[in-house]
Amino acid sequence: MSIAIEDTEDQGELLRMRPHLLLAILWVTSICAAGERQTEEGGHAIPISKVFALGMPGTSDLDELLSKSAEKMGRKPFLAERITRALTARPNGPMQSLVVSGPPELAAARAFTALQKADGLFDKKSTVFGTEVQLVFCRFVSSYEAEIVSVTQKGRETFVEYRFVPSSDPQATVDFALIPLGDLPAGEYSVKFQQLPLEPKYVKQGFVPVEKSVSERLVPGDTIFEVAATVDGDTGQPVLTPTLGAAGDEGLVALDEVWALDMPRTRDVRELDPASFGRTPRDLAEEQRIEVARRYRSSSVVAIKNALNNGPLRESNTPQAFAVTGTGKTALENFERIASGQCDVPETVPADQSISVIFYSLPSGYYVHLDRVQQVGPANIEITYRLVPHMSRASSVHFAIIPIHVKGDAEQLVVSVKPPVHDKLFSQWGLPPATRAEVKATVSQSNTMPFELPE
Numbered sequence: 001m002s003i004a005i006e007d008t009e010d011q012g013e014l015l016r017m018r019p020h021l022l023l024a025i026l027w028v029t030s031i032c033a034a035g036e037r038q039t040e041e042g043g044h045a046i047p048i049s050k051v052f053a054l055g056m057p058g059t060s061d062l063d064e065l066l067s068k069s070a071e072k073m074g075r076k077p078f079l080a081e082r083i084t085r086a087l088t089a090r091p092n093g094p095m096q097s098l099v100v101s102g103p104p105e106l107a108a109a110r111a112f113t114a115l116q117k118a119d120g121l122f123d124k125k126s127t128v129f130g131t132e133v134q135l136v137f138c139r140f141v142s143s144y145e146a147e148i149v150s151v152t153q154k155g156r157e158t159f160v161e162y163r164f165v166p167s168s169d170p171q172a173t174v175d176f177a178l179i180p181l182g183d184l185p186a187g188e189y190s191v192k193f194q195q196l197p198l199e200p201k202y203v204k205q206g207f208v209p210v211e212k213s214v215s216e217r218l219v220p221g222d223t224i225f226e227v228a229a230t231v232d233g234d235t236g237q238p239v240l241t242p243t244l245g246a247a248g249d250e251g252l253v254a255l256d257e258v259w260a261l262d263m264p265r266t267r268d269v270r271e272l273d274p275a276s277f278g279r280t281p282r283d284l285a286e287e288q289r290i291e292v293a294r295r296y297r298s299s300s301v302v303a304i305k306n307a308l309n310n311g312p313l314r315e316s317n318t319p320q321a322f323a324v325t326g327t328g329k330t331a332l333e334n335f336e337r338i339a340s341g342q343c344d345v346p347e348t349v350p351a352d353q354s355i356s357v358i359f360y361s362l363p364s365g366y367y368v369h370l371d372r373v374q375q376v377g378p379a380n381i382e383i384t385y386r387l388v389p390h391m392s393r394a395s396s397v398h399f400a401i402i403p404i405h406v407k408g409d410a411e412q413l414v415v416s417v418k419p420p421v422h423d424k425l426f427s428q429w430g431l432p433p434a435t436r437a438e439v440k441a442t443v444s445q446s447n448t449m450p451f452e453l454p455e
Contacts, residue, residue, distance in 0.1 A: 043154030046179065052104045053137075053177035054080055057147060062104060062178065069105040079108055086115035087174035088141045094216040096223035097191055098136040099126040102264070104178050107134040111178070113391065126225040127428055132264065133184050133227065135160070135191060139175035139219050143167050144210055146175045146219055149196055153181065156189045162219070163196040164210045184227045191223050228424035251375035253402060259328065260400035261301065263369050269401065272329045273299045300329075300336040307339035308397040314362050321383070321415040321444040322346060323355045327403045331356035335401065349413050351451040355406070357415055359383055360399035364442040365390050366434060368398040371421065379410035379451070385443070386421040389431055406451075413449045 053059035063080045070077035100110040115138070135158065139146040149161040158181060167173055181189075198209040210218070260266035313319060322345050324334040335358050337343050349355055361368040372384040381404060390396070404413070420443065422433045 043152040043159070046151040046153065046181075048148055048151070051137075051148060051151070051177050051179050052108075053148075054084065054175065056175060056177055059148070059177060062108065062176070065104055066108060079112060083108065083112050083115065083176050084174055086112060087138055087176065095220035097193070097220040099128055099133060099181075099191070099223065099225040100136060101128040101133050103132055104134070107132070107136075107178050110391070111136045111138075111176075126223065127228050127424065128225060133181040135179040135181055137162070137175070137177040137179055137219075140217070141172045141174050142210075142218050143172050144218075145173060148177060148179070151179055156187060158189070158191045160191065160193045161196055162193065164198060164215070166202055166205075166207045186227050188224060188226050191225070193219070193221050195219075228428070253373040253375060253381075255370060255373070258370065258373065258400050258402050259332065260370065261305065261398050262367070262396065263398055263400060266370060266400060269332065269399075270301055272332050273301060300332050303336050304332075304339045304399060305397055307336075307341075308360060308399065309363055311339055312341040313339055313345075313360070318440055319360065319362060319442070319444050320345075320447040321357055321359050321417060322447055323349045323357050323404070323413055323415075323449055325350055325353045325355055327354050327356050328401075331358075331401045331403075335399070347449065348452040349449045351406075355404050355413070357381055357383075357402040357404055357413075358399065359385075359402060359415075359417070359444045361397055361444065362442045363395040363397055364434075364438070365395055366442075367396060368443060370400055373402055375404070375407075377410075377414070378407040379404070379412065380414045380416070382416045382418060384418045384421070386423060387426075387434055387439075388423045389425050389429060410451060412451060415447050415449075417444060417446045 048058040049060060051059040052062040052065060054062050066079045067077040070079065098111060098114050100107045100114070102110065111134075114136075137146075137148060137160065143166075144164040145167045146162055147165055149163055150159075151161075152159045158179075160179070195210075195212075195215055198207060203209075255263075255265040256267055258266045259269040259272060261269050307313065322338075324331050324338070324346070326334055338345055338358075359370070367388040367390065369386050369388060370383070371386050372382075374382045374384075376382050381402070383402075406413070420434065420439055425431070426433055
């Protein structure tokens with residue numbers, strides 16, 4: 001079922017056509033179109049259940065996902081409604097489909113930004129990064145719904161089959177879906193769409209198929225998009241994002257073992273405090289809502305985030321990575337005490353306890369994402385990260401809690417933070433790379449901490 005739109009002049013546009021005059025032609029059109037349908041053999045089918053959509057049969061519920069995400073962040077769930085309204089402004093001609101990157105919540109926000117400029121953006125090639133690439137499937141306002149039938153990936157090509165279905169809703173509607181294409185290496189890719197014939201049961205009921213001249217203005221079509229390499233800020237040369245977990249990467253720390261704030265591929269640090277970030281039932285009593293809000297404000301994650309924006313660590317001219325005792329929630333709480341000024345940044349590391357390395361960034365106009373963490377010695381850690389410019393002028397802070405397994409009798413912990421890799425968006429948007437001074441003042445730098453032996 002699609003999202004209904006009220007008071008649109010396009011309401012009933014297709015249903016008002018007189019089907020009995022075209023019935024004979026419809027049967028011929030249906031048979032010919034069915035004969036032209038191509039099946040891509042040898043490809044990889046993407047299950048429809050993996051697609052996040054607004055009210056599309058067989059897909060996962062994007063509206064529910066966006067609502068959970070908004071409530072977790074303490075915001076009102078407006079994004080689904082805004083996407084729906086953006087799709088009521090139908091472009092004037094054929095469009096290319098949009099491709100974005102990021103988890104569904106972030107990809108939906110990026111798609112909404114693009115939909116607001118639909119007349120000027122869909123005629124351009126999308127450039128994205130290879131992590132969690134999402135193909136946007138949408139239908140602008142009409143009285144027929146669109147359903148995804150199949151999605152197949154074959155090499156660098158993706159094939160999408162869809163069909164129109166007469167809406168049971170008397171109002172005009174829209175559709176929106178995110179099709180996950182996965183993590184893709186740098187290069188050029190293509191997407192091809194095929195509209196399947198109207199199902200015979202609807203033809204028998206007298207419904208008229210959507211002609212190509214109409215469907216081109218309803219559903220964005222074939223497109224070519226580029227998965228960009230990243231750019232090294234010092235050399236300006238393209239650098240491919242490392243393939244995480246590849247064979248032969250001895251000592252590689254899996255990113256899904258790292259607790260982090262807003263860093264792709266890591267574990268969401270908010271999960272360490274489910275009482276503060278769990279979904280808030282809408283039917284809670286006022287007293288319970290106040291208690292939920294209090295827990296959120298007093299959570300370690302929020303305290304650290306606030307401290308990185310305005311706390312003692314921001315006073316440092318050169319922030320440095322450091323280690324705390326413990327892992328998971330214990331490490332999070334120890335980091336909170338340091339970030340809030342309750343205790344100083346440690347200068348040594350206990351040799352007889354489990355430890356985690358804290359990597360963080362102060363407020364800046366860049367997203368800071370971990371690319372790779374590798375243990376290259378008994379207590380030597382290398383951190384590779386990348387900078388991504390914000391789409392707006394907003395600033396953000398990030399941090400990661402990286403569990404470390406010390407091997408042998410190491411005398412000191414060595415954390416080596418590599419120079420940042422700059423995303424290609426810097427050049428795509430005409431932005432200069434971050435200067436070394438900017439990076440040094442906002443992102444954790446390398447550090448060495450002696451191990452302290454127990455007395």
